[in-house]
Amino acid sequence: MVVGLDQYLEQVRDVLRPGTRVLSSGLGAEEARARAAVAEAAAGRAVALIGSGDAGVYAMASPALEYADERIDVVGVPGVTAALAAGALLGAPLGHDHAYLSLSDLHTPWDVIERRVTAAAEGDFVTLFYNPRSRARDWQLGKALGILATHRSPDTPVGVVRNASRPGERVHLATLATLDPAIVDMYSVVVVGSSDTRLVAGRMVTPRGYRWRS
Template sequence: MVGLGPGGEETLTPQARDAISGADVVIGYSTYIKLAKPYLTNQTVLSSGMKKETDRARVAVEEALAGKRVAVISSGDPGVYGMASPILEIAPPELEVDVIPGVTAATATAAVLGAPLTHDFAVISLSDLLTPWETILRRLDAAAAADFVIVLYNPRSHGRDQHLEVARNVVLKHRAKETPLGLVKDCCRAGEAKQVTTLGDMNIEDVDMTTTVIIGNSQTKVLNGRMITPRGYVI
């Protein structure tokens, strides 16, 4: 399993690049195959759409058991909402499986915004395709009550255009409207755009599925346009 990072060539690790270029077969979601195109030569490429993760995992294991070197690619890190778990769940003990990490959206977005994750934080996906919405809200409420910095993945789509507003209202039960909030769209890709605002002033219409949202905790501040969550060092 290979993590592509956010999608830019400069954020792809040399280990990941070598794994892709050295593979006999490259398997992935069609969008991620496009991101990996610069590293593809004569490999067999197998791509499929969303909701085909289990099928891709099965094909990957079958190809590997046939003696081929297989690279299954994910954006970000394959162990963070990625393909690592379904493959490890079905891979037989005799099959050698390596998980090659990548830069996940949380840390890439944080770097663009400043230093909002310097203290404890929680990452929560607002996609309820695989997780019940009630469970997501319970986790979000707990993270907000515990004063974690909160990173939101998959915050809004055409089919889920109300989820982010509901999520904001949950967090507002525990945090002031003035709490710093950062948005990064297409992080580390062409067209990257960032915005530092507040929890109360966030414009929901500015957010889509390629946007990552970081909500500060009670200590997060904005200095020179950058979000900073103090670690607690004496300065």
């Protein structure tokens, strides 16, 4: 049996065996999908819970494991999270310490998100924004970039990667001063450099922070 978000299941439907039972649902039904997958596994069925990227990064492993117990043998299959796919396309922006932050306030209050963005800004981390902007949440990214801008120069490199490693992949380079949040959507990940990140031959590079020894 296969359980997952409808749009993700469409991406793997061609590799499913004939007769595979498929349980799909739309956005916002994460808890229901996790409970359904666990219930089916507890009943003795082999279940694959499908997501995108890596299941443990802003994805379905966490809610599923909250409901699973010792009756269920859970096997996590590592994937490539959006930050790594985007980083490879941008160059090497993750060469030193970095922080992942979700800007979705559907499950986390904005004041908590704002506090974490401020901490990343003060700590001078390369900062990656997941769930950066949607039709219903169109101001949070601008607010977050404003917080970072109080601690970094206007020419700090910023990369936006949409549909990393998928059809329609798009890479956009800008700076804190020039990035237009309107080009960003839920299929994008935004990578904001640290004070050490620079552009080298059109690629974002964050030095590793030490000199090589001969």
